[in-house]
Amino acid sequence: MSTPSGIAALKHLDLDGHDLPPSPAPSSPSNGRKYALATELVYTDSGDQYNASSVPIYQSATFKGGPGQEYDYTRSGNPTRTALERHMAKIMNANRALVVSSGMGACDVITRILKPGDEVVTGDDLYGGTNRLLTYLKTHGGITVKHVDTTKLDIVKAALSAKTTMVLLETPTNPLIKIVDISGISSAAHEASPECIVAVDNTMMSPYLQNPLDLGADVTYESGTKYLSGHHDLMAGIIGINRAELGERFYFMINSTGCGLAPFDSWLLLRGVKTLAVRMEKQQTNAMAIANFLESRGFKVRYPGLKSHSQYALHDSQARGAGAVLSFETGSVALSERIVESTKLFGISVSFGCVNSLISMPCRMSHASIDPATRKERSLPEDIIRLCVGIEDLTDLVDDLSQALVRAGAVRLTGDSFVALDAEDVEGQTGRTTQVVDEP
Ligand SMILES: Cc1ncc(COP(=O)(O)O)c(C=O)c1O
Numbered sequence: 001m002s003t004p005s006g007i008a009a010l011k012h013l014d015l016d017g018h019d020l021p022p023s024p025a026p027s028s029p030s031n032g033r034k035y036a037l038a039t040e041l042v043y044t045d046s047g048d049q050y051n052a053s054s055v056p057i058y059q060s061a062t063f064k065g066g067p068g069q070e071y072d073y074t075r076s077g078n079p080t081r082t083a084l085e086r087h088m089a090k091i092m093n094a095n096r097a098l099v100v101s102s103g104m105g106a107c108d109v110i111t112r113i114l115k116p117g118d119e120v121v122t123g124d125d126l127y128g129g130t131n132r133l134l135t136y137l138k139t140h141g142g143i144t145v146k147h148v149d150t151t152k153l154d155i156v157k158a159a160l161s162a163k164t165t166m167v168l169l170e171t172p173t174n175p176l177i178k179i180v181d182i183s184g185i186s187s188a189a190h191e192a193s194p195e196c197i198v199a200v201d202n203t204m205m206s207p208y209l210q211n212p213l214d215l216g217a218d219v220t221y222e223s224g225t226k227y228l229s230g231h232h233d234l235m236a237g238i239i240g241i242n243r244a245e246l247g248e249r250f251y252f253m254i255n256s257t258g259c260g261l262a263p264f265d266s267w268l269l270l271r272g273v274k275t276l277a278v279r280m281e282k283q284q285t286n287a288m289a290i291a292n293f294l295e296s297r298g299f300k301v302r303y304p305g306l307k308s309h310s311q312y313a314l315h316d317s318q319a320r321g322a323g324a325v326l327s328f329e330t331g332s333v334a335l336s337e338r339i340v341e342s343t344k345l346f347g348i349s350v351s352f353g354c355v356n357s358l359i360s361m362p363c364r365m366s367h368a369s370i371d372p373a374t375r376k377e378r379s380l381p382e383d384i385i386r387l388c389v390g391i392e393d394l395t396d397l398v399d400d401l402s403q404a405l406v407r408a409g410a411v412r413l414t415g416d417s418f419v420a421l422d423a424e425d426v427e428g429q430t431g432r433t434t435q436v437v438d439e440p
Protein backbone atom coordinates (compact mmCIF):
# COMPACT_ATOMS: atom_id res chain seq x y z
CA MET A 1 0.00 0.00 0.00
CA SER A 2 1.52 3.33 -1.00
CA THR A 3 1.32 6.24 1.38
CA PRO A 4 -0.08 9.28 -0.41
CA SER A 5 1.18 12.62 0.75
CA GLY A 6 -0.25 16.16 0.56
CA ILE A 7 -3.98 16.55 0.10
CA ALA A 8 -4.45 12.82 -0.59
CA ALA A 9 -3.28 12.07 2.93
CA LEU A 10 -6.29 13.95 4.27
CA LYS A 11 -8.86 11.93 2.32
CA HIS A 12 -10.38 8.84 3.89
CA LEU A 13 -12.73 7.97 1.08
CA ASP A 14 -12.48 4.33 0.15
CA LEU A 15 -15.89 2.84 0.88
CA ASP A 16 -14.72 -0.75 0.96
CA GLY A 17 -11.98 0.00 3.41
CA HIS A 18 -9.29 -1.01 0.90
CA ASP A 19 -6.18 0.92 0.08
CA LEU A 20 -6.91 3.62 2.61
CA PRO A 21 -4.27 6.17 3.43
CA PRO A 22 -3.13 5.79 7.00
CA SER A 23 -5.19 7.74 9.49
CA PRO A 24 -3.47 10.65 11.25
CA ALA A 25 -0.68 9.61 13.58
CA PRO A 26 -1.63 5.95 14.15
CA SER A 27 -0.54 4.63 17.50
CA SER A 28 2.95 3.23 17.41
CA PRO A 29 3.50 -0.49 18.09
CA SER A 30 3.86 -0.76 21.81
CA ASN A 31 3.91 -4.40 22.76
CA GLY A 32 7.36 -3.94 24.26
CA ARG A 33 6.36 -2.29 27.52
CA LYS A 34 9.31 -1.01 29.49
CA TYR A 35 7.80 -0.98 32.96
CA ALA A 36 5.23 -2.79 35.06
CA LEU A 37 1.65 -1.98 34.10
CA ALA A 38 1.02 0.20 37.17
CA THR A 39 3.98 2.35 36.12
CA GLU A 40 3.04 2.45 32.45
CA LEU A 41 -0.46 3.59 33.41
CA VAL A 42 0.82 6.82 34.96
CA TYR A 43 3.55 7.48 32.46
CA THR A 44 2.38 9.56 29.50
CA ASP A 45 4.61 11.55 27.24
CA SER A 46 2.66 14.69 26.41
CA GLY A 47 4.88 15.38 23.42
CA ASP A 48 4.12 19.04 24.07
CA GLN A 49 6.37 21.80 22.77
CA TYR A 50 6.42 23.38 26.26
CA ASN A 51 6.92 20.02 28.03
CA ALA A 52 3.52 20.30 29.69
CA SER A 53 3.23 17.51 32.27
CA SER A 54 -0.40 16.93 31.37
CA VAL A 55 -1.38 16.27 27.75
CA PRO A 56 -2.90 19.54 26.45
CA ILE A 57 -6.53 19.61 25.40
CA TYR A 58 -6.69 20.56 21.73
CA GLN A 59 -10.18 21.99 21.90
CA SER A 60 -10.32 22.77 18.22
CA ALA A 61 -12.53 21.41 15.45
CA THR A 62 -10.18 22.45 12.68
CA PHE A 63 -6.43 22.73 12.09
CA LYS A 64 -5.01 25.33 9.73
CA GLY A 65 -2.36 24.79 7.12
CA GLY A 66 -4.09 22.87 4.34
CA PRO A 67 -2.55 19.93 2.49
CA GLY A 68 0.18 17.97 4.20
CA GLN A 69 -1.09 18.60 7.71
CA GLU A 70 -1.20 15.70 10.16
CA TYR A 71 -4.55 16.98 11.42
CA ASP A 72 -7.23 18.87 9.52
CA TYR A 73 -10.51 18.20 11.35
CA THR A 74 -11.22 16.70 14.77
CA ARG A 75 -13.65 14.09 13.41
CA SER A 76 -10.69 12.69 11.45
CA GLY A 77 -8.10 13.11 14.17
CA ASN A 78 -7.16 15.25 17.14
CA PRO A 79 -3.81 15.36 19.02
CA THR A 80 -5.40 14.82 22.45
CA ARG A 81 -7.28 11.79 21.15
CA THR A 82 -4.10 10.49 19.52
CA ALA A 83 -2.24 10.80 22.84
CA LEU A 84 -4.96 8.73 24.52
CA GLU A 85 -4.94 6.16 21.70
CA ARG A 86 -1.17 5.73 21.98
CA HIS A 87 -1.41 5.37 25.73
CA MET A 88 -4.23 2.84 25.50
CA ALA A 89 -2.44 0.76 22.84
CA LYS A 90 0.45 0.39 25.27
CA ILE A 91 -1.85 -0.56 28.14
CA MET A 92 -3.92 -3.01 26.06
CA ASN A 93 -0.89 -4.74 24.53
CA ALA A 94 -2.20 -3.69 21.13
CA ASN A 95 -0.48 -2.31 18.06
CA ARG A 96 -3.23 0.22 17.74
CA ALA A 97 -6.05 1.62 19.85
CA LEU A 98 -8.99 3.74 18.74
CA VAL A 99 -11.20 5.68 21.11
CA VAL A 100 -14.85 6.51 20.54
CA SER A 101 -17.74 8.14 22.30
CA SER A 102 -19.01 5.09 24.27
CA GLY A 103 -18.62 1.37 24.76
CA MET A 104 -21.63 0.79 22.53
CA GLY A 105 -20.03 3.11 19.98
CA ALA A 106 -17.04 0.74 19.98
CA CYS A 107 -19.32 -2.27 19.54
CA ASP A 108 -21.08 -0.45 16.68
CA VAL A 109 -17.78 0.34 14.91
CA ILE A 110 -16.72 -3.31 15.17
CA THR A 111 -20.04 -4.79 14.03
CA ARG A 112 -20.42 -2.28 11.17
CA ILE A 113 -17.97 -4.35 9.18
CA LEU A 114 -20.58 -7.13 9.05
CA LYS A 115 -22.57 -7.53 5.85
CA PRO A 116 -25.99 -9.07 5.16
CA GLY A 117 -25.61 -12.85 5.16
CA ASP A 118 -22.79 -12.83 7.73
CA GLU A 119 -22.99 -14.96 10.84
CA VAL A 120 -22.14 -14.02 14.41
CA VAL A 121 -21.70 -16.46 17.28
CA THR A 122 -22.11 -14.88 20.69
CA GLY A 123 -23.03 -15.59 24.29
CA ASP A 124 -26.36 -16.13 26.00
CA ASP A 125 -25.40 -13.75 28.80
CA LEU A 126 -24.41 -10.35 27.48
CA TYR A 127 -24.75 -6.75 28.55
CA GLY A 128 -28.31 -5.65 27.62
CA GLY A 129 -27.11 -2.94 25.20
CA THR A 130 -24.94 -5.40 23.28
CA ASN A 131 -27.87 -7.79 23.05
CA ARG A 132 -30.03 -4.89 21.78
CA LEU A 133 -27.55 -3.96 19.03
CA LEU A 134 -27.15 -7.58 17.93
CA THR A 135 -30.92 -8.04 17.88
CA TYR A 136 -31.20 -4.95 15.67
CA LEU A 137 -28.56 -6.33 13.27
CA LYS A 138 -30.40 -9.65 13.17
CA THR A 139 -33.78 -8.04 12.55
CA HIS A 140 -32.77 -5.27 10.16
CA GLY A 141 -29.26 -6.06 8.95
CA GLY A 142 -29.73 -9.55 7.51
CA ILE A 143 -27.17 -10.98 9.92
CA THR A 144 -27.54 -14.36 11.61
CA VAL A 145 -26.86 -14.13 15.33
CA LYS A 146 -26.46 -17.35 17.30
CA HIS A 147 -26.64 -16.97 21.09
CA VAL A 148 -25.02 -19.98 22.74
CA ASP A 149 -23.64 -20.93 26.14
CA THR A 150 -20.08 -19.70 25.61
CA THR A 151 -18.91 -21.34 28.83
CA LYS A 152 -19.03 -24.67 26.98
CA LEU A 153 -16.35 -25.03 24.33
CA ASP A 154 -18.09 -27.97 22.65
CA ILE A 155 -21.32 -25.97 22.30
CA VAL A 156 -19.40 -23.05 20.78
CA LYS A 157 -17.55 -25.39 18.41
CA ALA A 158 -20.86 -26.87 17.27
CA ALA A 159 -22.15 -23.37 16.50
CA LEU A 160 -19.06 -22.35 14.49
CA SER A 161 -18.79 -22.94 10.76
CA ALA A 162 -16.88 -21.68 7.73
CA LYS A 163 -19.63 -19.03 7.51
CA THR A 164 -18.89 -17.57 10.94
CA THR A 165 -17.67 -14.03 10.35
CA MET A 166 -17.46 -12.87 13.93
CA VAL A 167 -17.40 -14.29 17.44
CA LEU A 168 -18.34 -11.76 20.09
CA LEU A 169 -17.51 -12.66 23.67
CA GLU A 170 -17.80 -11.15 27.13
CA THR A 171 -15.88 -12.55 30.08
CA PRO A 172 -16.79 -12.40 32.90
CA THR A 173 -20.28 -11.89 31.55
CA ASN A 174 -22.55 -9.13 32.77
CA PRO A 175 -24.42 -9.87 35.03
CA LEU A 176 -24.14 -13.66 35.53
CA ILE A 177 -20.33 -13.59 35.88
CA LYS A 178 -19.87 -16.58 33.58
CA ILE A 179 -16.32 -17.19 32.39
CA VAL A 180 -15.49 -17.77 28.75
CA ASP A 181 -12.32 -19.49 27.53
CA ILE A 182 -10.86 -16.77 25.28
CA SER A 183 -7.95 -18.83 24.04
CA GLY A 184 -9.93 -22.03 23.41
CA ILE A 185 -12.71 -20.22 21.55
CA SER A 186 -10.28 -18.05 19.54
CA SER A 187 -8.43 -21.15 18.29
CA ALA A 188 -11.66 -22.98 17.48
CA ALA A 189 -13.08 -19.95 15.64
CA HIS A 190 -9.94 -19.45 13.54
CA GLU A 191 -9.84 -23.15 12.76
CA ALA A 192 -13.47 -23.13 11.62
CA SER A 193 -13.07 -19.93 9.65
CA PRO A 194 -9.58 -18.38 9.29
CA GLU A 195 -11.03 -14.94 8.48
CA CYS A 196 -13.32 -14.98 11.50
CA ILE A 197 -12.89 -11.97 13.81
CA VAL A 198 -12.92 -12.82 17.49
CA ALA A 199 -13.90 -9.71 19.44
CA VAL A 200 -13.83 -9.67 23.23
CA ASP A 201 -15.66 -7.15 25.38
CA ASN A 202 -13.18 -6.62 28.23
CA THR A 203 -15.28 -4.09 30.18
CA MET A 204 -15.69 -6.27 33.27
CA MET A 205 -11.91 -6.66 33.67
CA SER A 206 -10.12 -3.67 32.07
CA PRO A 207 -6.65 -4.14 30.58
CA TYR A 208 -5.22 -4.02 34.08
CA LEU A 209 -6.62 -7.51 34.72
CA GLN A 210 -7.03 -9.16 31.34
CA ASN A 211 -5.56 -8.80 27.83
CA PRO A 212 -7.69 -10.68 25.27
CA LEU A 213 -5.26 -9.95 22.43
CA ASP A 214 -2.59 -11.96 24.26
CA LEU A 215 -5.04 -14.87 24.43
CA GLY A 216 -5.71 -15.07 20.69
CA ALA A 217 -8.54 -12.57 20.17
CA ASP A 218 -8.38 -10.30 17.11
CA VAL A 219 -10.07 -7.34 18.74
CA THR A 220 -10.56 -6.24 22.31
CA TYR A 221 -12.93 -3.45 23.19
CA GLU A 222 -14.47 -2.01 26.28
CA SER A 223 -16.56 0.67 27.80
CA GLY A 224 -14.14 3.31 29.06
CA THR A 225 -17.11 4.66 30.99
CA LYS A 226 -16.36 2.02 33.64
CA TYR A 227 -12.99 1.16 35.25
CA LEU A 228 -10.83 3.16 32.86
CA SER A 229 -12.48 6.46 33.73
CA GLY A 230 -13.33 5.34 37.27
CA HIS A 231 -15.38 8.36 38.27
CA HIS A 232 -18.62 8.18 36.29
CA ASP A 233 -17.93 11.50 34.70
CA LEU A 234 -17.54 10.54 31.05
CA MET A 235 -18.64 8.08 28.38
CA ALA A 236 -16.02 6.40 26.21
CA GLY A 237 -15.26 3.25 24.25
CA ILE A 238 -11.85 1.80 23.40
CA ILE A 239 -10.92 -0.65 20.65
CA GLY A 240 -7.56 -2.46 20.64
CA ILE A 241 -6.26 -4.31 17.59
CA ASN A 242 -3.04 -5.95 16.40
CA ARG A 243 -4.07 -6.50 12.77
CA ALA A 244 -3.25 -3.35 10.78
CA GLU A 245 -6.00 -3.85 8.18
CA LEU A 246 -8.66 -4.16 10.87
CA GLY A 247 -7.39 -0.95 12.47
CA GLU A 248 -7.77 0.89 9.17
CA ARG A 249 -11.29 -0.45 8.62
CA PHE A 250 -12.36 0.61 12.11
CA TYR A 251 -10.73 4.02 11.68
CA PHE A 252 -12.62 4.41 8.40
CA MET A 253 -15.90 3.81 10.25
CA ILE A 254 -15.00 6.23 13.03
CA ASN A 255 -14.09 8.99 10.61
CA SER A 256 -17.14 8.29 8.45
CA THR A 257 -19.66 8.28 11.29
CA GLY A 258 -18.01 10.85 13.57
CA CYS A 259 -17.95 8.85 16.79
CA GLY A 260 -14.33 9.60 17.76
CA LEU A 261 -13.95 10.69 21.38
CA ALA A 262 -14.03 14.47 21.89
CA PRO A 263 -10.81 16.23 23.03
CA PHE A 264 -12.00 17.07 26.55
CA ASP A 265 -13.29 13.54 27.19
CA SER A 266 -10.02 12.12 25.80
CA TRP A 267 -8.14 14.25 28.32
CA LEU A 268 -10.45 13.19 31.17
CA LEU A 269 -9.96 9.54 30.28
CA LEU A 270 -6.16 9.91 30.14
CA ARG A 271 -6.39 11.38 33.63
CA GLY A 272 -8.65 8.59 34.91
CA VAL A 273 -6.52 5.76 33.53
CA LYS A 274 -3.51 6.89 35.57
CA THR A 275 -5.15 5.70 38.80
CA LEU A 276 -6.55 2.45 37.37
CA ALA A 277 -4.09 0.19 39.24
CA VAL A 278 -4.67 1.65 42.70
CA ARG A 279 -8.43 1.88 42.22
CA MET A 280 -8.72 -1.67 40.92
CA GLU A 281 -6.56 -3.14 43.67
CA LYS A 282 -8.65 -1.51 46.39
CA GLN A 283 -11.96 -2.25 44.64
CA GLN A 284 -11.23 -5.92 44.19
CA THR A 285 -9.96 -6.33 47.75
CA ASN A 286 -13.25 -4.85 48.96
CA ALA A 287 -15.24 -6.97 46.48
CA MET A 288 -13.57 -10.20 47.63
CA ALA A 289 -14.41 -9.45 51.27
CA ILE A 290 -18.01 -8.61 50.38
CA ALA A 291 -18.38 -11.77 48.28
CA ASN A 292 -17.15 -13.81 51.27
CA PHE A 293 -19.49 -11.93 53.60
CA LEU A 294 -22.55 -12.63 51.44
CA GLU A 295 -21.60 -16.24 50.86
CA SER A 296 -21.16 -16.78 54.58
CA ARG A 297 -24.70 -15.44 55.07
CA GLY A 298 -26.08 -18.18 52.84
CA PHE A 299 -26.51 -16.34 49.53
CA LYS A 300 -25.62 -17.83 46.14
CA VAL A 301 -22.86 -15.42 45.14
CA ARG A 302 -21.34 -15.13 41.67
CA TYR A 303 -17.81 -13.74 41.81
CA PRO A 304 -14.78 -15.16 39.98
CA GLY A 305 -12.55 -14.62 43.02
CA LEU A 306 -14.53 -17.17 45.04
CA LYS A 307 -13.23 -20.73 44.95
CA SER A 308 -16.89 -21.80 44.87
CA HIS A 309 -17.23 -20.27 41.37
CA SER A 310 -17.44 -23.28 39.06
CA GLN A 311 -15.00 -21.63 36.63
CA TYR A 312 -12.59 -20.20 39.18
CA ALA A 313 -9.61 -22.03 37.63
CA LEU A 314 -10.38 -20.90 34.08
CA HIS A 315 -10.72 -17.28 35.15
CA ASP A 316 -7.52 -17.51 37.16
CA SER A 317 -5.69 -18.87 34.11
CA GLN A 318 -6.61 -15.93 31.86
CA ALA A 319 -6.97 -12.93 34.19
CA ARG A 320 -4.86 -11.31 36.90
CA GLY A 321 -7.72 -10.59 39.29
CA ALA A 322 -11.43 -10.95 39.86
CA GLY A 323 -12.54 -7.32 39.43
CA ALA A 324 -15.16 -5.59 41.52
CA VAL A 325 -18.52 -6.73 40.15
CA LEU A 326 -20.44 -9.54 41.80
CA SER A 327 -23.99 -10.69 41.80
CA PHE A 328 -26.18 -12.70 44.13
CA GLU A 329 -29.68 -14.03 44.29
CA THR A 330 -32.16 -13.89 47.13
CA GLY A 331 -34.91 -16.17 45.84
CA SER A 332 -37.49 -13.38 45.75
CA VAL A 333 -37.86 -10.28 43.56
CA ALA A 334 -39.65 -8.41 46.35
CA LEU A 335 -36.89 -9.23 48.82
CA SER A 336 -34.22 -8.12 46.34
CA GLU A 337 -36.08 -4.86 45.84
CA ARG A 338 -36.17 -4.24 49.57
CA ILE A 339 -32.44 -4.92 49.90
CA VAL A 340 -31.60 -2.57 47.03
CA GLU A 341 -33.79 0.14 48.51
CA SER A 342 -32.29 -0.27 51.99
CA THR A 343 -28.63 0.41 51.27
CA LYS A 344 -27.26 3.86 51.92
CA LEU A 345 -23.65 3.80 50.71
CA PHE A 346 -24.34 1.52 47.75
CA GLY A 347 -26.11 3.91 45.37
CA ILE A 348 -28.90 2.54 43.20
CA SER A 349 -27.46 3.02 39.75
CA VAL A 350 -26.52 1.28 36.53
CA SER A 351 -22.88 1.01 35.50
CA PHE A 352 -19.83 -0.16 37.44
CA GLY A 353 -16.12 0.38 37.84
CA CYS A 354 -16.26 3.73 39.59
CA VAL A 355 -14.88 4.72 42.98
CA ASN A 356 -18.34 4.65 44.56
CA SER A 357 -20.14 1.42 45.35
CA LEU A 358 -23.35 0.74 43.42
CA ILE A 359 -26.24 -1.68 43.69
CA SER A 360 -28.74 -2.59 41.00
CA MET A 361 -31.29 -5.11 39.80
CA PRO A 362 -30.13 -5.93 36.26
CA CYS A 363 -33.53 -7.18 35.05
CA ARG A 364 -35.07 -3.82 35.95
CA MET A 365 -32.12 -1.68 34.93
CA SER A 366 -29.06 -2.55 32.79
CA HIS A 367 -30.73 -5.58 31.18
CA ALA A 368 -34.32 -4.32 31.01
CA SER A 369 -34.03 -4.04 27.22
CA ILE A 370 -33.88 -7.85 26.99
CA ASP A 371 -37.52 -8.91 26.87
CA PRO A 372 -38.75 -10.98 29.84
CA ALA A 373 -39.32 -14.12 27.75
CA THR A 374 -35.72 -14.03 26.48
CA ARG A 375 -34.42 -13.37 30.00
CA LYS A 376 -36.28 -16.47 31.14
CA GLU A 377 -35.08 -18.56 28.21
CA ARG A 378 -31.49 -17.53 29.03
CA SER A 379 -31.92 -18.22 32.76
CA LEU A 380 -31.37 -14.64 33.89
CA PRO A 381 -32.90 -14.60 37.37
CA GLU A 382 -35.34 -11.74 37.94
CA ASP A 383 -34.24 -11.42 41.58
CA ILE A 384 -30.53 -11.08 40.81
CA ILE A 385 -28.79 -8.18 42.55
CA ARG A 386 -25.54 -6.80 41.14
CA LEU A 387 -23.00 -5.05 43.34
CA CYS A 388 -20.23 -2.89 41.97
CA VAL A 389 -17.79 -2.35 44.74
CA GLY A 390 -15.91 0.92 45.14
CA ILE A 391 -12.95 2.17 47.15
CA GLU A 392 -14.78 3.12 50.36
CA ASP A 393 -13.79 1.82 53.77
CA LEU A 394 -14.61 -1.90 53.84
CA THR A 395 -16.18 -1.86 57.31
CA ASP A 396 -18.57 0.88 56.24
CA LEU A 397 -19.57 -1.12 53.16
CA VAL A 398 -20.14 -4.35 55.10
CA ASP A 399 -22.10 -2.47 57.78
CA ASP A 400 -24.24 -0.88 55.09
CA LEU A 401 -25.02 -4.23 53.49
CA SER A 402 -25.66 -5.83 56.88
CA GLN A 403 -28.20 -3.23 57.90
CA ALA A 404 -29.86 -3.44 54.45
CA LEU A 405 -30.16 -7.24 54.67
CA VAL A 406 -31.65 -7.00 58.14
CA ARG A 407 -34.00 -4.15 57.26
CA ALA A 408 -35.19 -5.98 54.16
CA GLY A 409 -35.78 -9.17 56.10
CA ALA A 410 -33.17 -11.22 54.29
CA VAL A 411 -31.36 -12.19 57.47
CA ARG A 412 -32.27 -12.28 61.13
CA LEU A 413 -29.96 -11.16 63.89
CA THR A 414 -29.67 -13.84 66.52
CA GLY A 415 -27.50 -12.54 69.29
CA ASP A 416 -24.44 -11.31 67.50
CA SER A 417 -24.76 -13.48 64.43
CA PHE A 418 -26.87 -13.30 61.29
CA VAL A 419 -29.05 -16.17 60.18
CA ALA A 420 -30.13 -16.20 56.53
CA LEU A 421 -33.87 -16.61 56.03
CA ASP A 422 -34.99 -18.29 52.91
CA ALA A 423 -37.18 -16.27 50.62
CA GLU A 424 -40.30 -18.34 51.22
CA ASP A 425 -40.06 -17.73 54.96
CA VAL A 426 -39.63 -14.03 54.43
CA GLU A 427 -42.45 -13.61 51.96
CA GLY A 428 -44.72 -15.94 53.94
CA GLN A 429 -44.48 -13.82 57.03
CA THR A 430 -47.39 -11.63 57.92
CA GLY A 431 -45.60 -8.67 59.34
CA ARG A 432 -41.87 -9.12 59.35
CA THR A 433 -40.30 -10.32 62.55
CA THR A 434 -36.75 -9.38 61.66
CA GLN A 435 -34.85 -7.08 63.89
CA VAL A 436 -33.42 -3.91 62.47
CA VAL A 437 -29.86 -3.07 63.44
CA ASP A 438 -29.10 0.42 64.65
CA GLU A 439 -28.90 2.84 61.80
CA PRO A 440 -25.39 4.17 61.30
C1 LIG B 1 -20.06 -5.34 29.41
C2 LIG B 1 -20.44 -4.01 28.79
N1 LIG B 1 -20.09 -3.75 27.53
C3 LIG B 1 -20.40 -2.60 26.94
C4 LIG B 1 -21.11 -1.61 27.60
C5 LIG B 1 -21.44 -0.36 26.87
O1 LIG B 1 -20.71 0.73 27.36
P1 LIG B 1 -21.21 2.24 27.30
O2 LIG B 1 -22.26 2.40 28.32
O3 LIG B 1 -19.97 3.02 27.57
O4 LIG B 1 -21.77 2.45 25.95
C6 LIG B 1 -21.50 -1.85 28.93
C7 LIG B 1 -22.28 -0.86 29.70
O5 LIG B 1 -22.89 0.05 29.29
C8 LIG B 1 -21.17 -3.07 29.53
O6 LIG B 1 -21.55 -3.36 30.77
Ligand SMILES: N[C@@H](CCSC[C@H](N)C(=O)O)C(=O)O
Binds near residue numbers: 349367
Ligand atom coordinates in the same frame (compact mmCIF):
# COMPACT_ATOMS: atom_id res chain seq x y z
N1 LIG C 1 -30.53 2.85 29.96
C1 LIG C 1 -29.28 2.26 29.57
C2 LIG C 1 -28.80 1.34 30.62
C3 LIG C 1 -27.32 1.39 30.74
S1 LIG C 1 -26.63 0.01 31.64
C4 LIG C 1 -24.94 0.47 31.83
C5 LIG C 1 -23.99 -0.61 32.18
N2 LIG C 1 -23.52 -1.32 31.05
C6 LIG C 1 -24.46 -1.62 33.19
O1 LIG C 1 -24.33 -2.83 32.96
O2 LIG C 1 -24.90 -1.20 34.26
C7 LIG C 1 -29.49 1.51 28.28
O3 LIG C 1 -30.63 1.28 27.90
O4 LIG C 1 -28.52 1.18 27.61
